[in-house]
Amino acid sequence: MKRIMVVGPSGAGKSYFSKLLSxxxxxxxxxxxxxFWNEDKxxxxxxxFDIRLNKIVNEDSWIIDGDYSRTYDVRMNAxxxxxxxxxxxxxxxxxxxxxxxxxRDDIPWIEDEFDPEFRKWIINWYKDTHPYLMDLLDxxxxxxxxxxxxxxxxxxxxxNL
Numbered sequence: 226m227k228r229i230m231v232v233g234p235s236g237a238g239k240s241y242f243s244k245l246l247s248x249x250x251x252x253x254x255x256x257x258x259x260x261f262w263n264e265d266k267x268x269x270x271x272x273x274f275d276i277r278l279n280k281i282v283n284e285d286s287w288i289i290d291g292d293y294s295r296t297y298d299v300r301m302n303a304x305x306x307x308x309x310x311x312x313x314x315x316x317x318x319x320x321x322x323x324x325x326x327x328x329r330d331d332i333p334w335i336e337d338e339f340d341p342e343f344r345k346w347i348i349n350w351y352k353d354t355h356p357y358l359m360d361l362l363d364x365x366x367x368x369x370x371x372x373x374x375x376x377x378x379x380x381x382x383x384x385n386l
Contacts, residue, residue, distance in 0.1 A: 257291025
């Protein structure tokens with residue numbers, strides 16, 4: 226495991242898991258939200274984002290955390306391992322609610338509310354993105370694919386590294 230992408234719905238804990246994985250493996254960690262978003266909640270252009278992402282995926286080793294389904298193919302082509310935090314919707318919604326007001330490493334601001342549009346986006350992720358991701362995982366079955374259905378599974382994995 227040298228080039229690892231960590232995906233899943235918002236609230237699954239991709240960033241926290243990735244941070245622990247990075248510490249265990251001593252591999253550089255990149256949060257896609259920190260690449261895309263500015264502190265004032267504006268974002269860079271798609272073109273600039275793609276340039277930055279392509280630079281990262283060409284490095285020898287990395288952990289890239291974030292969903293950004295538009296870039297799945299780019300990351301899947303370059304990675305050797307895909308870790309999918311396939312946690313239930315209710316868990317993810319509760320996790321997002323619980324992190325309101327807390328400083329995080331993966332975004333450049335502190336969330337002060339659970340934006341209704343963001344809540345809707347998470348719910349729709351399960352209808353739209355989840356099936357797409359499952360199809361892609363089948364397409365990239367030559368990769369090391371690890372799917373966790375709950376936090377206990379991911380904690381056990383990290384403890385066994």
